[in-house]
Amino acid sequence: MKRAMLELDEQQKAARDWFESLRDRICAAFETIERQAGSDAAFAYTPWDRADTSGEPGGGGVRGQMAGKVFEKVGVNVSTVGGQFSPKFAKSIPGAEEDPSFFATGISLVAHMANPHVPAVHMNTRFLTTTRRWFGGGADLNPAIRYGEDTEAFHARLRAACAAHDPTFYPRFSKWADEYFWLPHRGVPRGVGGIFYDHLEGHFDAHFAFTRDVGEAFLDIFPQIVRKRMDTPFTNEDMDRLLTFRGRYVEFNLLYDRGTLFGLKTGGNIDAILMSLPPLAKWQ
Numbered sequence: 001m002k003r004a005m006l007e008l009d010e011q012q013k014a015a016r017d018w019f020e021s022l023r024d025r026i027c028a029a030f031e032t033i034e035r036q037a038g039s040d041a042a043f044a045y046t047p048w049d050r051a052d053t054s055g056e057p058g059g060g061g062v063r064g065q066m067a068g069k070v071f072e073k074v075g076v077n078v079s080t081v082g083g084q085f086s087p088k089f090a091k092s093i094p095g096a097e098e099d100p101s102f103f104a105t106g107i108s109l110v111a112h113m114a115n116p117h118v119p120a121v122h123m124n125t126r127f128l129t130t131t132r133r134w135f136g137g138g139a140d141l142n143p144a145i146r147y148g149e150d151t152e153a154f155h156a157r158l159r160a161a162c163a164a165h166d167p168t169f170y171p172r173f174s175k176w177a178d179e180y181f182w183l184p185h186r187g188v189p190r191g192v193g194g195i196f197y198d199h200l201e202g203h204f205d206a207h208f209a210f211t212r213d214v215g216e217a218f219l220d221i222f223p224q225i226v227r228k229r230m231d232t233p234f235t236n237e238d239m240d241r242l243l244t245f246r247g248r249y250v251e252f253n254l255l256y257d258r259g260t261l262f263g264l265k266t267g268g269n270i271d272a273i274l275m276s277l278p279p280l281a282k283w284q
Contacts, residue, residue, distance in 0.1 A: 006058075006059045006080065006081075006082045006103070008080075008103075011127075011133070011204055011208075012103055012105065012127070012129065014208065015105050015127035015135075015208065016078075016080045016105040018208075018211075018212060018215075019078050019105055019106055019107040019125070019126075020078050020107075022107055022212075022215045022219070023062075023064065023076050023077075023078045023107055025219060026076055026109065026218075026219055027043045027064055027066075027076055029219060029223050030043075030066065030071060030074060030076075030111075030223075031043065031066070033070055033071075033223060033226055033227065033230070034066075034068040034069060034070055034071065036227070037068075037069045037070045037230060038069065039068045039069035039070065041066050041067060041068025041069065041071070042066060043064045043065065043066045043076070044064070044065055044066070045062050045063070045064050046062065046063045046064075046065075046271070047060065047061070047062050047063075048060050048061060048062075048063065048269040048271075048272065050081050050083075050266075050267050050268065050269070058081055058082060058083045058267065059079070059080045059081035059082050059083075060079065060080070060081065060269075061077060061078055061079030061080060061081070061268075061269065061272060062077070062078055062079075063075065063077050063269060063271060063272040063275060064076040064077065065275060067279070068114075069114060070113065070114060070115070070118070070226065070230050071111055071112075071113060071114070072112050072113060072114040072278075072279055072280075073111075073112045073275075073278060073279045074109070074110070074111040074112070075108075075109065075110055075111075075272070075275030075276070076107070076108075076109045077107065077108045077109070077272045077275060078105075078106070078107050078108075079104070079105065079106065079108075079268065079269075079272065080103075080104075080105040081103070081104055081105075081266060081267075081268065082101075082102060082103040082104070083101070083102065083266070083267075084100045084101055084102070085100040085101075085102055085265075085266070086100075086265070087100065089265045089266075093128075093130060094130065094132050094134070094199065095130035095131035095132035096130040096131070098131060099130065099131050101130065102128065102129065102130050102266075103128070103129040104126060104127070104128045104129070104262075104266070105126065105127050106124060106125060106126025106127065106137070107123075107124065107125055107126075107215070108123075108124045108126075108259060108272075108276075109121075109122065109123045109124065109218075110122050110275065110276040111222075112246065112278040112279065113226070113230075115229065115230055115231075115232060115234055116144050116145055116234050116238040116239055116241060116242035117145050117147075117229045117232040117234055117238070118225070118226055118229040118230050118232075119141050119142055119143035119144075119150060119191070119192075119225065119229075120141075120142040120143070120144075120191070120246075120249065120278075121139070121140070121141055121142060121218075121222055122139065122140050122142065122276070123137075123138070123139040123214075123215075123218045123222075124137050124138065124139075124259060125137030125138075125211045125214055125215055127208075127211075132201055133201055133204065134198070134199045134200055134201035134207075135197075135200045135201075135207045135208065135210070135211045136197055136198035136199065136200065137196075137197060137198075137211060137214060138173065138176075138177060138194060138195045138196035138197055138214070139158065139194045139195060139214065139217075139218045140177055140181050140190070140191055140192075140193055140194035140195075140196070141154045141191050141192050141193070141194055141225075142190060142191030142192070142245075142249060143191065143192060144238075144241050144242040144244075144245035144246075145238060145241060145242075146192060147229070150225050150228070150229070151192045153221060153224070153225065154192075154194065154221055154222075154225065155174065155193070155194070157217045157220060157221035158170065158174075158194055158195050158214070158217055158221075159174075160217070161210075161213040161214055161216070161217040162195065162210075164213060165206070165209070165210045165213065166210075169195075169197070169210070170195065172197075173195035173196055173197045174193060174194070174195050176195070176196045176197065177193045177194050177195050177196035178193050180196045181193065181194075181196070181252070183248060183251060183252055183256075185251075185255075186248065186251075188248070190248065190249060190252045195214070240282075243280055243281055243282040244281075244282055244283075244284060246278040246280070246281035246282075247281045247282055247283045249278065249281070250277055250278065250281055253276050253277065254277075257276070259273075260273055260274075260276070
């Protein structure tokens with residue numbers, strides 16, 4: 001497929017290259033888990049191009065998806081897009097009101113697991129450019145059946161990543177995650193939290209280093225949790241609990257998720273945007 005090329009500066013290239021390299025390592029780690037479970041599942045990669053409304057090249061991305069024995073459905077997407085925001089949407093984006101031109105590159109991952117004892121997970125990190133430049137992202141754990149030691153291990157690894165850069169990051173960003181990943185219409189959290197951050201700007205090297213460490217922390221801890229739980233026996237009642245929990249996950253992603261809204265408002269690939277939805281869910 002012919003790629004729609006964008007002209008990138010050095011910071012934009014560095015961020016794009018990191019997100020693509022992290023994608024490759026995560027996918028390899030998840031395929032290794034499938035091998036260990038006796039499955040030959042592998043990621044299928046689908047490139048896509050975005051046509052900007054101005055008629056200029058709008059960039060694109062690659063949607064990676066796998067269905068296996070351990071990972072019932074996992075998507076790992078990287079996109080690098082640019083162009084013009086619509087006037088209405090530009091008003092909601094820092095630095096875009098005076099100039100609607102934008103650039104965005106990032107990685108987005110959602111994994112829905114076959115075993116109800118293995119938590120679903122979300123991870124996203126991104127770099128955006130308008131008349132301002134910033135990093136954002138985070139990771140959060142979403143277990144249908146909660147294990148306190150898994151929650152603590154996940155948070156401890158993210159806490160360590162934050163502490164290496166700023167002692168205020170983890171308290172601020174974990175609180176932000178608790179507030180962001182909340183279903184107000186049900187009055188319950190989406191999962192057990194993690195970190196969420198946005199608008200880290202003004203110090204590219206430092207904030208890029210932090211964003212890389214968030215990716216490394218995720219790649220370190222989540223496969224450990226998967227291996228710990230993936231062979232746990234489960235019942236029909238456990239599966240029913242999982243499917244009901246997934247219904248809540250769908251509600252959040254379609255009603256409140258900023259990434260979903262951003263993708264839809266900027267002409268992203270619909271299959272890549274909605275890959276976060278589970279293959280099966282239920283509502284009582």
